[in-house]
Amino acid sequence: MHSSSAVPFPRKRCGVLGCTGSVGQRFALLLEAHPYFSLHVVGASHSSCGKTYGDAVKWKQSTPLAAASAELVVKECIPEEFFDCDLVFSGLDDSVAGGIETSFVSAGIPVFSNAKNHRQDPLVPLVVPTANLSHLGLIPAQRAKLKATSIPKSSRNGDGNSDIVDTGMLVCNSNCSVVGVAVPFAALEHAFGKGCIASASITTLQAISGGGYPGVPSMDIMDNIVPFISGEEAKISSEARKILGSISYDETGLASIQEAAVKISATCTRVPVLDGHTAVVSVRFAQRPLPTIEALKEALEGFKPEAQTLGCPSAPKRAIVVMREHDRPQPRLDRGIEGGYAVSVGRLREDESGVWDAMFLFSGQQERRY
Ligand SMILES: NC(=O)C1=CN([C@@H]2O[C@H](COP(=O)(O)OP(=O)(O)OC[C@H]3O[C@@H](n4cnc5c(N)ncnc54)[C@H](OP(=O)(O)O)[C@@H]3O)[C@@H](O)[C@H]2O)C=CC1
Numbered sequence: 001m002h003s004s005s006a007v008p009f010p011r012k013r014c015g016v017l018g019c020t021g022s023v024g025q026r027f028a029l030l031l032e033a034h035p036y037f038s039l040h041v042v043g044a045s046h047s048s049c050g051k052t053y054g055d056a057v058k059w060k061q062s063t064p065l066a067a068a069s070a071e072l073v074v075k076e077c078i079p080e081e082f083f084d085c086d087l088v089f090s091g092l093d094d095s096v097a098g099g100i101e102t103s104f105v106s107a108g109i110p111v112f113s114n115a116k117n118h119r120q121d122p123l124v125p126l127v128v129p130t131a132n133l134s135h136l137g138l139i140p141a142q143r144a145k146l147k148a149t150s151i152p153k154s155s156r157n158g159d160g161n162s163d164i165v166d167t168g169m170l171v172c173n174s175n176c177s178v179v180g181v182a183v184p185f186a187a188l189e190h191a192f193g194k195g196c197i198a199s200a201s202i203t204t205l206q207a208i209s210g211g212g213y214p215g216v217p218s219m220d221i222m223d224n225i226v227p228f229i230s231g232e233e234a235k236i237s238s239e240a241r242k243i244l245g246s247i248s249y250d251e252t253g254l255a256s257i258q259e260a261a262v263k264i265s266a267t268c269t270r271v272p273v274l275d276g277h278t279a280v281v282s283v284r285f286a287q288r289p290l291p292t293i294e295a296l297k298e299a300l301e302g303f304k305p306e307a308q309t310l311g312c313p314s315a316p317k318r319a320i321v322v323m324r325e326h327d328r329p330q331p332r333l334d335r336g337i338e339g340g341y342a343v344s345v346g347r348l349r350e351d352e353s354g355v356w357d358a359m360f361l362f363s364g365q366q367e368r369r370y
């Protein structure tokens with residue numbers, strides 16, 4: 001737990017959209033334990049509205065919901081119910097997340113989303129906190145466009161959009177499987193130069209929890225592997241290219257992202273693991289001579305992302321843990337390292353076929369946190 005005496009400003013009042021879902025439940029727990037935030041308003045669908053959070057939710061976490069949170073009354077996911085909040089986190093179902101999140105941003109409320117809907121918008125930062133925090137530099141450009149194009153019906157300060165430029169914004173986090181790839185690739189680029197990885201072949205072994213609750217039917221996943229996850233493979237390459245992209249600023253100081261050129265082919269599979277995704281990754285480097293395997297290990301182990309140097313309370317001490325044992329990482333043993341915020345890397349070796357330069361095993365908790 002964090003000590004409240006260290007809080008340098010009043011806690012930010014947070015809302016959670018989609019509070020009853022798997023992601024919403026994790027948001028509630030993370031906010032309860034965070035030194036800078038408090039859980040203030042919760043929202044979900046009409047079938048949950050008006051009930052207390054405790055009654056509306058099918059709680060599936062091993063840590064219980066705090067009594068004060070359980071007493072919050074679930075609200076409709078409209079900005080007017082959240083004007084008291086400094087910001088909201090969205091764990092909304094993707095069938096509704098797009099429109100609801102846009103309405104919050106237009107009303108001047110900052111939104112941090114887990115949903116996929118806006119990830120490929122060129123003005124929305126797609127952020128993995130231990131890989132590309134600098135992409136938050138897109139926000140002024142996003143606000144400039146918002147100011148130029150939106151005419152909100154209402155905003156937290158009343159009519160008009162004069163305050164939106166200062167308050168509304170949208171930040172997305174990535175697909176869960178991409179995290180385990182983006183963080184080690186960012187570390188290698190930090191050590192060996194932007195664009196050092198030319199191409200990669202990735203096979204994921206994704207946990208059941210990634211599909212939410214109740215998710216994959218037990219009759220499909222027990223004693224089995226499902227070799228396809230709808231829509232997932234395209235997201236691995238497109239999201240990795242955006243996250244690893246470079247940010248640059250024009251003469252007016254507004255930013256844009258130039259996507260990375262890395263070519264990625266992905267095969268996504270679902271395996272009977274409860275929590276923690278794994279990926280088998282082969283890479284080809286853009287330049288010769290190749291870094292040695294030992295140099296790769298040092299680059300991964302030595303990586304100090306900006307989230308650590310800024311002193312973010314949730315930042316892991318080690319963003320990447322390099323495992324030297326032949327049989328690690330394993331999701332059941334390693335998903336809790338650094339509170340689940342680290343990516344574990346193991347089985348790092350040269351590829352004897354010569355088709356690829358090196359092979360890795362990446363494993364990480366599937367949550368994307370702020
Ligand atoms: N599960 C995971 O690990 C991950 C999930 N995601 C993404 O995060 C999002 C949430 O996933 P997950 O928690 O698994 O999903 P769930 O289906 O468990 O939860 C969906 C949430 O959205 C709410 N909701 C549904 N329809 C509406 C509506 N019309 N208006 C307001 N609220 C609504 C539900 O409320 P109610 O209970 O009242 O119906 C519920 O709170 C999805 O976009 C998913 O793709 C991303 C990464 C990982």
Ligand SMILES: N[C@@H](CC(=O)OP(=O)(O)O)C(=O)O
Nearest residue numbers: 114116175176177206210211
């Ligand atoms: N699709 C992932 C979960 C996820 O990250 O989904 P999305 O890209 O919609 O956030 C899984 O099933 O394991």
